[in-house]
Amino acid sequence: MASDSIHPSPVSYELRGKVLLVTIDNPPVNALGVDVRRGLAAAIEHADATDAVEAVLLVGAGRNFIAGADIREFGKPPQPPALPDVCNRIEACRKPVIAAIHGAALGGGLEVALGAHYRLAVPGAKLGLPEVQLGLLPGAGGTQRTPRLIGAEAALSLILSGRHASAQEALKLGLVDRVGASDDVLAEGLAYAQELLAAHAPVRRTRDAQGLADRESAQAAIAAARTDTAKKSRGLFSPMKIVDCVEAALNAASNNAFDDGLRFERKQFLECLDSPQRAGLVHAFFAEREVQKAPETKSATPRAINTIGVIGGGTMGAGIAVAALDAGLPVTMIERDDASLARGRAHVEKVYDGLIAKGRMTADAKAQVLARYTGSTSYDALAQTDLVIEAVFEEMSVKQAVFAELDRVCKPGAVLATNTSYLDIDAIAASVSRPQDVVGLHFFSPANIMKLLEVVVPKQVTADVVATAFELAKKMRKVPVRAGVCDGFIGNRLLAVYRAAADHVMEDGASPYQIDKAVRDFGFPMGPYQVIDLAGGDIGWASRKRRAATRDPNARYVQIADRLCERSWFGQKTGRGFYLYPEGARTGTPDPEVVAIIAAERERAGIKPRSFTDEEIIRRYMAAMINEGANVVHEKIALRPLDVDVTLLYGYGFPRYRGGPMKYADMVGLANVLADIREFAKEDPLFWRPSPLIVELVERGANFASLDQSA
Numbered sequence: 001m002a003s004d005s006i007h008p009s010p011v012s013y014e015l016r017g018k019v020l021l022v023t024i025d026n027p028p029v030n031a032l033g034v035d036v037r038r039g040l041a042a043a044i045e046h047a048d049a050t051d052a053v054e055a056v057l058l059v060g061a062g063r064n065f066i067a068g069a070d071i072r073e074f075g076k077p078p079q080p081p082a083l084p085d086v087c088n089r090i091e092a093c094r095k096p097v098i099a100a101i102h103g104a105a106l107g108g109g110l111e112v113a114l115g116a117h118y119r120l121a122v123p124g125a126k127l128g129l130p131e132v133q134l135g136l137l138p139g140a141g142g143t144q145r146t147p148r149l150i151g152a153e154a155a156l157s158l159i160l161s162g163r164h165a166s167a168q169e170a171l172k173l174g175l176v177d178r179v180g181a182s183d184d185v186l187a188e189g190l191a192y193a194q195e196l197l198a199a200h201a202p203v204r205r206t207r208d209a210q211g212l213a214d215r216e217s218a219q220a221a222i223a224a225a226r227t228d229t230a231k232k233s234r235g236l237f238s239p240m241k242i243v244d245c246v247e248a249a250l251n252a253a254s255n256n257a258f259d260d261g262l263r264f265e266r267k268q269f270l271e272c273l274d275s276p277q278r279a280g281l282v283h284a285f286f287a288e289r290e291v292q293k294a295p296e297t298k299s300a301t302p303r304a305i306n307t308i309g310v311i312g313g314g315t316m317g318a319g320i321a322v323a324a325l326d327a328g329l330p331v332t333m334i335e336r337d338d339a340s341l342a343r344g345r346a347h348v349e350k351v352y353d354g355l356i357a358k359g360r361m362t363a364d365a366k367a368q369v370l371a372r373y374t375g376s377t378s379y380d381a382l383a384q385t386d387l388v389i390e391a392v393f394e395e396m397s398v399k400q401a402v403f404a405e406l407d408r409v410c411k412p413g414a415v416l417a418t419n420t421s422y423l424d425i426d427a428i429a430a431s432v433s434r435p436q437d438v439v440g441l442h443f444f445s446p447a448n449i450m451k452l453l454e455v456v457v458p459k460q461v462t463a464d465v466v467a468t469a470f471e472l473a474k475k476m477r478k479v480p481v482r483a484g485v486c487d488g489f490i491g492n493r494l495l496a497v498y499r500a501a502a503d504h505v506m507e508d509g510a511s512p513y514q515i516d517k518a519v520r521d522f523g524f525p526m527g528p529y530q531v532i533d534l535a536g537g538d539i540g541w542a543s544r545k546r547r548a549a550t551r552d553p554n555a556r557y558v559q560i561a562d563r564l565c566e567r568s569w570f571g572q573k574t575g576r577g578f579y580l581y582p583e584g585a586r587t588g589t590p591d592p593e594v595v596a597i598i599a600a601e602r603e604r605a606g607i608k609p610r611s612f613t614d615e616e617i618i619r620r621y622m623a624a625m626i627n628e629g630a631n632v633v634h635e636k637i638a639l640r641p642l643d644v645d646v647t648l649l650y651g652y653g654f655p656r657y658r659g660g661p662m663k664y665a666d667m668v669g670l671a672n673v674l675a676d677i678r679e680f681a682k683e684d685p686l687f688w689r690p691s692p693l694i695v696e697l698v699e700r701g702a703n704f705a706s707l708d709q710s711a
């Protein structure tokens, strides 16, 4: 075995007969860090310089071929050799180079394979160019070689979606030459290399492939992708550049000028690399992995979860039941009577019937899933259940009554979870004889679809119960965020504050329609008033009435939403709310009567309306969100700023390319956010109180990211 550096290189090579076996071993995923790039280039030099070598086989050690460029190097000074040069060097090798792919060959990993002359994938492999999801484009020849190999249309579809193709699909597309019979990548790769040698297979460079020979159809595919991208990728920087790069590939192919295409790609790639969207998306990538590593997941072993109980068959309970069924778990649902139980089951079935109607599930598959579902009106059916999630009415006495029953019937060691969105879980836990087993699992509606799961950690819970909650999240493919107990936990606590900021702006002069549009233009899929109309205005109204008694009488309270609710204008379901929904329409139209109600409310409150630019609206909306996010971190409700980011990204539609509110704050500059808050405080010092954490960080010249790293 050889390696070309003083430190052991992550790339090693050894001769196996006439084949130089080059192994990339850079855990955890063989990312193409500088040492890997150096090692690969050195291995190819060695192959060219050594007579005994007749072919080269590239394989990855561990679970993957290569997961791509090392994302951690982005934003740092570049170190040679650059990946495009490495791919060119592989392609220029005078002896056939074969890539044998298992696990992930993604991004730069696939580009390395495209630099090789032959490609084999084993059945479990997944291949793709997911750079777009990081705000990038394939920057090591991927936009040039892929269309030459598989045609413009297929290449654009792969690169613009960032999806992973299976080995079989890759074979069909022509991305690989062969799918091995087994998952033994080394044996399959060596056998293929021997076969190619025996057949005197020539060096075959992807840059010479003819996938763009039909110029007309390539042009049509590019034009179609351009139109589609303009429509679908609103606000995103890299997708249109991808289309431009594929067009450059076509022009270069027509002029026999491959290197021109590469140069064009490089320029576009570097622009993407410098973009704030890349910074936001890479932050999101790491943050969603960091949140999984709560302290309890390291210190404790999760309890075994083989059966789930769900209390309550309403929308939330049914959604949770479906999430558990989809995770392969048997579910027992408890309701108070047969009629409610039947309704709960109908809610569950409706989800699967919807899938059948869309052709995404067969009736047989539904029957198989429902074979794991049982319902009962007796809590005794939960005697052997490992984990129970309560999703009943949001009222402390109702919840405590349920927990008393669970305390009575559940086996020792069963995890008792509540799906409350704001009630005091410490108080729920204190009402049972086993508070150490009580945890919060705050799902978001629809619970079988929304990825966020707040794992709410009350005072007395044991670490293994928290670890169990994280394990359940993994089984359900949710993104878990650890939260402490407070009113609203992380997400709803921020929501209450930034919605209040929007209400203030509305009462001061902006229309709900302008606010919604400004928020959508910022990148959210919907504005706050559209969301209220969709969810039902009555929900917020009920909680406002409940809190009326404890509200600070000096705090500003905007009554506009109450005026609409008093008219039973609860949004979409009643045909009108902030918007009008004539004849069941799903998108609302502005309502002049609402505008008149707002005007009357301004008058009642003695407010002389003024105008706001969209930018002013967003500054207030974001400052409110960031300030409360900082409070939540300061009070240790959230472990780190990145936990706040992931909560907003996965539960509240925050635009992923901005990385989350805390990342956004770092990008606009925390000192600027603080200056805004202080400015707004001149009008309303009670609402705009700078978070002590922001003040402290600005004084130290630090940012939120410094807390992410030190946690």
Ligand code: 3H9
Pocket (backbone or CB within 6 Å): 028, 029, 031, 064, 067, 068, 069, 070, 071, 072, 083, 084, 104, 106, 107, 108, 109, 111, 130, 131, 134, 136, 137, 138, 139, 140, 142, 286, 289, 290
């Ligand atoms: C690119 O290639 C640009 C080029 O076109 C041009 C260059 C010039 N780098 O996800 P997991 C870490 S852009 C560094 O939990 P899984 C990850 O953070 C790149 N680190 O495992 C985690 O670390 P930790 C295009 C990386 O089995 C650990 O590995 N490629 C990278 O569920 C395990 O990851 C992509 O976008 C990386 N590239 O999934 C692929 N990838 O243990 C991104 C992962 O400290 N990666 N890590 O938390 C993935 O999609 C998944 O990681 C993968 C494995 C499917 C490979």
